Amino acid sequence: MDEIDRKLIELLQHDAARPYSALGEAVGLSSGAAHERVRKLRERGIIRRTTIDVDPVALGRGVLAFVMIDSNAWMGDPPTAEALLAVPVVEEAHVIAGSSSLLVKVRTGSTDELQAVLRRLFQIDGVTGTQAIVVLQTFFERPTSSLSAC
Amino acid sequence: MDEIDRKLIELLQHDAARPYSALGEAVGLSSGAAHERVRKLRERGIIRRTTIDVDPVALGRGVLAFVMIDSNAWMGDPPTAEALLAVPVVEEAHVIAGSSSLLVKVRTGSTDELQAVLRRLFQIDGVTGTQAIVVLQTFFERPTSSLSAC
DNA sequence: GAGCTTACGGTCAATCTCATCCATAGAAAC
DNA sequence: GTTTCTATGGATGAGATTGACCGTAAGCTC
Structure with a gap:
């Protein structure tokens, strides 16, 4: 990993999709x-x-929201993960430190659907x-930078 | 868009990276x-x-956090976006409705770096x-589903 | 409605690029 | 000195890309 x-x-x-020849040329190999x-x-x-980056609006997912979930039990186990995985509009699910226990990222087509x-x-x-x-407006979403932190 | x-x-x-022949076969074309x-x-x-999905831990970005930012002015304009874009560890930046004005997703190598x-x-x-x-644990992160919502 | 035109996808085949594999060589580690 | 790792360069076969051609459906004219 150099x-x-x-x-x-x-x-x-x-x-x-860049050809390996171009890739090699760019790094001197x-x-x-x-x-x-x-x-x-x-x-x-x-x-x-390798995957593709898709415009969420084109897929009819113009509403983005982050949802903090409170609970009365430990939510860090597989059954919880599976329950969230079963909801297609949930794109990310994280166990967090703090007053809530989960944070999920949800993309729906409308606020009605968000409510559902x-x-x-x-x-x-x-x-x-x-x-x-x-979310009212997204400034940007980009992949994890491979450069060392500044 | 059918x-x-x-x-x-x-x-x-x-x-x-799937070949077009396999792609065609899968959809009957x-x-x-x-x-x-x-x-x-x-x-x-x-x-x-088309892009690649990279393991953040392998890039030395094992700490994930969401940061809610409060402000005393409207933060929805380009100068704010550029200021955030200039921080490589900020992967996402959103203008949100609610008491805070911005929500950013940050991936760092350590909590020290998060503090910085x-x-x-x-x-x-x-x-x-x-x-x-x-974030203590990430259940999953997946692309926007192209299937209609359930 | 019949006949014509056009637009839109589709198939198939030819071509040409590029991924992939291998033999070889040099450098670094032990 | 030997082993291991990583590079180069070339052969070859897979697959991307393109163009010619065909079928279907919508819209138009008469």
Whole structure:
């Protein structure tokens, strides 16, 4: 995991369809060497998969909200994860430190649908309350930077 | 944007390196037709780019936090966005409805570094306070579902 | 309604790029 | 000195890309 690997990741995050020859050229290696490095990054699980970045609005998911979930029990176990996984509009689910116990990111098509999701979250075992934070505008969403922190 | 397009997006989100022939077979089309549909999805901006999914821990970003930012001025303008964009560990920045005015997602290597980031956020014009929500465990993070909501 | 035009996808096949694999060589570690 | 790792460069086969061609449906004219 050296500087070249980081650069390769940076390049692939920006455009994973780039040919290996271009990739190699950008980091000063042959296409074969670039290929081998990327193969190893995948093998080691550092690169998990190649995917596409989709416009949520085009998918009819124009409403974004973060929901903090309060509970009267420990929510860090698999049954909770599965219950949340079963709700397609829940994109992220985290166990957090603080007064609430869970934080989830939800993308719906309307505020009506958001309300329906909140109702559904309420029905999960242990949930005693929710607090929705509705997003008015997203400045940006970007992948994890591979550069060292500034 | 019909059922086949949605299926193609679903498949590509899972593995964007899949050959067009396999893609076509999965939706009952020829490779050429699948290719043409994907090309148009890109052209229309529904597919923004192909990218890779990277393990944040491998990049030395094992600490995830959401930070709610309070302010004494309107923070929804470009200068604020640029100030946040300049901090590499800030992955997302949203203008929110509610008592705080901004919500940002931050990934750092350590809590020390998180503290440094909070200090830096404080220095942005208009910021009067921050409230960090530290993530203990992430259940999952997944792409926006292209299936219609349940 | 019949016939025509056009737009829109679709299939199939030809071509050409690129991924992939392998032999080899050099450098670094032990 | 030996082993291991990583690079290069070339062969080859897979797959992306493109163009020619076809079927269908909508809209138009008569």
